[in-house]
Amino acid sequence: MSQSEQRALVLGGGTMGVGIVAMFLAGGWKVDVVSRSASTREGLPAATARALQAMGKPGDTSGLSTHATLANAHWPAIAIAVETVTEDLPLKQKLFAEMEALAQPDCALTSNSSSFPISRIGQGLKTQSRMMGLHFFMPAHLIPLVEVVRSVNTDSALAEKVGGIMSALGKRPVQVKKDVIGFLGNRIQAALMREALWLIEQGVASPADVDATVRLSFGFRYAAAGPIVQKEHSGWDTTCAVAKVIYPDLCNADGPPPVLQRNVDEGRIGFKTRRGFFDWDDESIAKERARYERALRKCLEIFREEGIV
Structure with missing residues (x-):
C-alpha cells in the first residue's frame, strides 16, 4: 500500500491530537479522528487547517473524517492508531482493548501518554507486541522529535517500522528501548x-x-x-x-x-x-503564542538545512 493510500486513526481531537492529525494529512495520509465531543468534531477541520498553515502547508482537510465512536472508523484501511486522550489509565486500557478488537492484525496501536509506562497501558491485551508509545511534544505539528517507546512485549521490528513511518512524515524518531517513566524527553x-x-x-x-x-x-x-x-x-x-x-x-x-x-x-x-x-490577558497570550510559534519555525528551518529532520 502506498503512503498516499494509507490511513491513520487519532483517538482524541484536543490540542495534541490536532497537531498529530495535521502531520499525517501533510504527509498525504487520510485520517480518522474519534472524539465523543460533538463540539470537538465540529471544530476539528478549522483547527487542523490552522495547524497545516503553520507548517507552511495548504489548509486542506479533505482527507479528514470524524467519528463519535471507534466502531465507526475505517478499520480495514488503518495502518496505525494513535491514542491522545486524557491521562486516565483505566480509560486508556479500556480504549486499547476496544481498538485491539477492531484493528487489523498488522495495525500498530500506539499511545501518546507522557506519564504511564507503556506496559501498564497495554496490560491485558492479547497482542501486546504491537502496542507501543508514540510520544509527541506540543505543538506536535511543529516539534520535529517523536519518541517511539517499547515495552518489554513490543515487537522491535514493528517499533522500527513505526519509526520509519514517522521519518517519512518529516519527524525525527528516537527509539526508547526501555519502558522507563517519562521516557527520554520528559525525564x-x-x-x-x-x-x-x-x-x-x-x-x-x-x-x-x-x-x-x-x-x-x-x-x-x-x-x-x-x-x-x-x-x-x-x-x-x-x-x-x-x-x-x-x-x-x-x-x-x-x-x-x-x-x-x-x-x-x-x-x-x-x-x-x-x-x-x-500575568496574562487575551492580547498578551495571543502575542506570546505567535512569538513562540515563529521561533519554533525558525529553529525548524535550521534543522532542515542541516538535514536532521
Missing part, C-alpha cells in the same frame, strides 16, 4: 525543571531570569548541539570535575517544590487562568 526536562523551580523557591533568581539563563546560555547552544555533543566540544574532563562540585548540591526532592504547589493551589497555572508566574 531530562523534569530534571531541569526541578532545579529551576528550586532556584526560584530559594530566592536565588526570578522566574524571568531563570528563563533568560536557559534560553540565552546553554539552551541557546542546545539548538546547535545536544548535551552530549556539546561536551565533546568543551571536554568531558571539565564536566567530570564540575560534577563532583555541583551534583551533591543539586535539588533531589521527590515531589513538587512549595512554589509550584502554591501556584497550583491558588489557580496560577498559566494561560488557562490568565496567571502563573506571570
Whole structure:
C-alpha cells in the first residue's frame, strides 16, 4: 500500500491530537479522528487547517473524517492508531482493548501518554507486541522529535517500522528501548525543571531570569548541539570535575517544590487562568503564542538545512 493510500486513526481531537492529525494529512495520509465531543468534531477541520498553515502547508482537510465512536472508523484501511486522550489509565486500557478488537492484525496501536509506562497501558491485551508509545511534544505539528517507546512485549521490528513511518512524515524518531517513566524527553526536562523551580523557591533568581539563563546560555547552544555533543566540544574532563562540585548540591526532592504547589493551589497555572508566574490577558497570550510559534519555525528551518529532520 502506498503512503498516499494509507490511513491513520487519532483517538482524541484536543490540542495534541490536532497537531498529530495535521502531520499525517501533510504527509498525504487520510485520517480518522474519534472524539465523543460533538463540539470537538465540529471544530476539528478549522483547527487542523490552522495547524497545516503553520507548517507552511495548504489548509486542506479533505482527507479528514470524524467519528463519535471507534466502531465507526475505517478499520480495514488503518495502518496505525494513535491514542491522545486524557491521562486516565483505566480509560486508556479500556480504549486499547476496544481498538485491539477492531484493528487489523498488522495495525500498530500506539499511545501518546507522557506519564504511564507503556506496559501498564497495554496490560491485558492479547497482542501486546504491537502496542507501543508514540510520544509527541506540543505543538506536535511543529516539534520535529517523536519518541517511539517499547515495552518489554513490543515487537522491535514493528517499533522500527513505526519509526520509519514517522521519518517519512518529516519527524525525527528516537527509539526508547526501555519502558522507563517519562521516557527520554520528559525525564531530562523534569530534571531541569526541578532545579529551576528550586532556584526560584530559594530566592536565588526570578522566574524571568531563570528563563533568560536557559534560553540565552546553554539552551541557546542546545539548538546547535545536544548535551552530549556539546561536551565533546568543551571536554568531558571539565564536566567530570564540575560534577563532583555541583551534583551533591543539586535539588533531589521527590515531589513538587512549595512554589509550584502554591501556584497550583491558588489557580496560577498559566494561560488557562490568565496567571502563573506571570500575568496574562487575551492580547498578551495571543502575542506570546505567535512569538513562540515563529521561533519554533525558525529553529525548524535550521534543522532542515542541516538535514536532521
